[in-house]
Amino acid sequence: MGLREDLERFREVGEERRQDLEEFIQYGDLSGSDSDRIEIPIKVVDLPEFTYDQLDRGGVGQGQGGTPDVGQPIGEPEPGEADDDGDEAGEPGEEGGEHGHYEMDPEEFAEELDEALGLDLEPKGKEVIEEIEGDFTDVTRTGPNSTLDFERLFKQGLKRKLATDFDEGFVREAMRVAGETPKSVYQWCREKRILVSLSWIDAEWDDIPDDERSRWRSFAEMEREVDRDSAARRLRREGIEQIPFRRDDERYRHPEIEEEKRRNVVVVNIRDVSGSMRETKRELVERTFTPLDWYLQGKYDNAEFVYIAHDADAWEVDREEFFGIRSGGGTRISSAYELAGEILDEAYPWSEWNRYVFAAGDSENSSNDTTENVIPLMEGIDANRHAYVETQPGGTAINATHAEEVERAFDGDDGVVVASVGAPDDVTDAIYQILRSPSAERATTPDAPGP
Known part of the structure; x- marks a missing residue:
C-alpha cells in the first residue's frame, strides 16, 4: 500500500466523526448537553506526517556525543526522559486523555435522528401569525372595475350566444319549401339540431311573400342549394357587440388570502x-x-x-x-x-x-x-x-x-x-x-x- 492510500485510510478513520447517534442515546453522557446545545462525543485519530530535522542533526545511525557503542549497556532513564516507545516516564493514569465533542442544535439533532431511525414526522402549523395576499385566484360578485375578470365574462356570453344562436337566413329558406307549415318547419329544425323556437318561426312566417312559398320542392333540395352560415362567420361579421353579456356573469378577481402559521x-x-x-x-x-x-x-x-x-x-x-x-x-x-x-x-x-x-x-x-x-x-x-x-x-x-x-x-x-x-x-x-x-x-x- 502506497503512502497516499495509507493516508486516505487514516483519514477515513481519523476524521472527526460523531459517535453513532443511537449509541450516544443509549449509553452516552446526556448531562453535558442542554436544551439548545447537544454535545455528541467524537472519535479523533491523528493523521501520520513526516517531521523534518530543522537543526540538520544527521540521519539514521548517526549518534551524538556520548552515544554508547554497540553492545554497551544503557542505564535507567533519568526522570522526565522518554522511554524506548517515546513516552514520557511517569505513573500510569496520572492524566486523562482529551475527549472531543461535536455540537449540534436541536434542529440538526432532529434531522440526524430522522435519518438514523427512519422517522418521518411532519409538524403542522396551528397558530395564525400573519395573513398575506397571494395571487388573484379567488373571484367575487362585486369589486372595482379594474379587477373585472373580462375573460370570464366574455366566455360566459360567448357560450350563451352559441347556445341560442342559429342561422336565421337558412331557416327562412326552409319556410319557402312547398306545402310546409310553421310546425313542420319547427319539427325539421329540431331534427337538424337548429336552436330555433316555434314562436320565432310563427313571427317570421307572415313575412314570407306568397309567391315565394313554393321556391323549393323539399327540404333536401333546399339544403343542397343553400349554404349554411357558420356561427364563427356570423360572429366575425357581426362583432362582439352581438354577444349577450349579463350582469350575473360579472366576476371580480380577488387575491387569495394565505395564512402563515407558526x-x-x-x-x-x-x-x-x-x-x-x-x-x-x-x-x-x-x-x-x-x-x-x-x-x-x-x-x-x-x-x-x-x-x-x-x-x-x-x-x-x-x-x-x-x-x-x-x-x-x-x-x-x-x-x-x-x-x-x-x-x-x-x-x-x-x-x-x-x-x-x-x-x-x-x-x-x-x-x-x-x-x-x-x-x-x-x-x-x-x-x-x-x-x-x-x-x-x-x-x-x-x-x-x-x-x-x-x-x-x-x-x-x-x-x-x-x-x-x-x-x-x-x-x-x-x-x-x-x-x-x-x-x-x-x-x-x-x-x-x-x-
Missing part, C-alpha cells in the same frame, strides 16, 4: 417519583425523555415543555428537578393527568398548539385508578400523541399493570403508544414507537445492527 408544540412530561422508582428506573426515564425533548424542539418553530412529578399527588417542577426528584409516597397516576389537563386547557389551547403528553413509570398504580380515572382523563386530553413508557429493568412486577391496561384500552388507536424500556438497548426502539407515523415500519438489515 408550528407550536407543548410537550408534557410526566414522571412517577414514588418510592418504587429507584435510580436505574429514573435513568431510563431521562435517557428516553431527553432525546424526545431535543427532537420535538428541533422539529417545531416554537416548543415549550411542562414537567409534572407525581406520587399520590402531582405537582409541576422544572427540568432539573424532574429527573432527580424522588418521593417516598404511594402512586396515583391520575393526579398527574388531572394537572396536565388543567395546564393545557389554561395555557395551550388545542386550536393553537400541537400537544404531546408523555408519561413514564414502573407501571405500578393504585387499585382501579388506571381504568376508572387515567383512561377517561387521557381520552379527554386532545393531543397529537399520548405515550406511556414502562421502566422495569428486572421484568414487569406482578402488580405493575398500568401499561397493560392502557394498551388494552387504546388497542388500535394510533394516537396512544405504550413502550417498554428495561435497559438502555430499548431506548431508541421506544423513541421510534413514540414518534413514528402510523404507516411507518422501521427498516433493519443484517449488516446494520438494531438499537
Whole structure:
C-alpha cells in the first residue's frame, strides 16, 4: 500500500466523526448537553506526517556525543526522559486523555435522528401569525372595475350566444319549401339540431311573400342549394357587440388570502417519583425523555415543555428537578393527568398548539385508578400523541399493570403508544414507537445492527 492510500485510510478513520447517534442515546453522557446545545462525543485519530530535522542533526545511525557503542549497556532513564516507545516516564493514569465533542442544535439533532431511525414526522402549523395576499385566484360578485375578470365574462356570453344562436337566413329558406307549415318547419329544425323556437318561426312566417312559398320542392333540395352560415362567420361579421353579456356573469378577481402559521408544540412530561422508582428506573426515564425533548424542539418553530412529578399527588417542577426528584409516597397516576389537563386547557389551547403528553413509570398504580380515572382523563386530553413508557429493568412486577391496561384500552388507536424500556438497548426502539407515523415500519438489515 502506497503512502497516499495509507493516508486516505487514516483519514477515513481519523476524521472527526460523531459517535453513532443511537449509541450516544443509549449509553452516552446526556448531562453535558442542554436544551439548545447537544454535545455528541467524537472519535479523533491523528493523521501520520513526516517531521523534518530543522537543526540538520544527521540521519539514521548517526549518534551524538556520548552515544554508547554497540553492545554497551544503557542505564535507567533519568526522570522526565522518554522511554524506548517515546513516552514520557511517569505513573500510569496520572492524566486523562482529551475527549472531543461535536455540537449540534436541536434542529440538526432532529434531522440526524430522522435519518438514523427512519422517522418521518411532519409538524403542522396551528397558530395564525400573519395573513398575506397571494395571487388573484379567488373571484367575487362585486369589486372595482379594474379587477373585472373580462375573460370570464366574455366566455360566459360567448357560450350563451352559441347556445341560442342559429342561422336565421337558412331557416327562412326552409319556410319557402312547398306545402310546409310553421310546425313542420319547427319539427325539421329540431331534427337538424337548429336552436330555433316555434314562436320565432310563427313571427317570421307572415313575412314570407306568397309567391315565394313554393321556391323549393323539399327540404333536401333546399339544403343542397343553400349554404349554411357558420356561427364563427356570423360572429366575425357581426362583432362582439352581438354577444349577450349579463350582469350575473360579472366576476371580480380577488387575491387569495394565505395564512402563515407558526408550528407550536407543548410537550408534557410526566414522571412517577414514588418510592418504587429507584435510580436505574429514573435513568431510563431521562435517557428516553431527553432525546424526545431535543427532537420535538428541533422539529417545531416554537416548543415549550411542562414537567409534572407525581406520587399520590402531582405537582409541576422544572427540568432539573424532574429527573432527580424522588418521593417516598404511594402512586396515583391520575393526579398527574388531572394537572396536565388543567395546564393545557389554561395555557395551550388545542386550536393553537400541537400537544404531546408523555408519561413514564414502573407501571405500578393504585387499585382501579388506571381504568376508572387515567383512561377517561387521557381520552379527554386532545393531543397529537399520548405515550406511556414502562421502566422495569428486572421484568414487569406482578402488580405493575398500568401499561397493560392502557394498551388494552387504546388497542388500535394510533394516537396512544405504550413502550417498554428495561435497559438502555430499548431506548431508541421506544423513541421510534413514540414518534413514528402510523404507516411507518422501521427498516433493519443484517449488516446494520438494531438499537
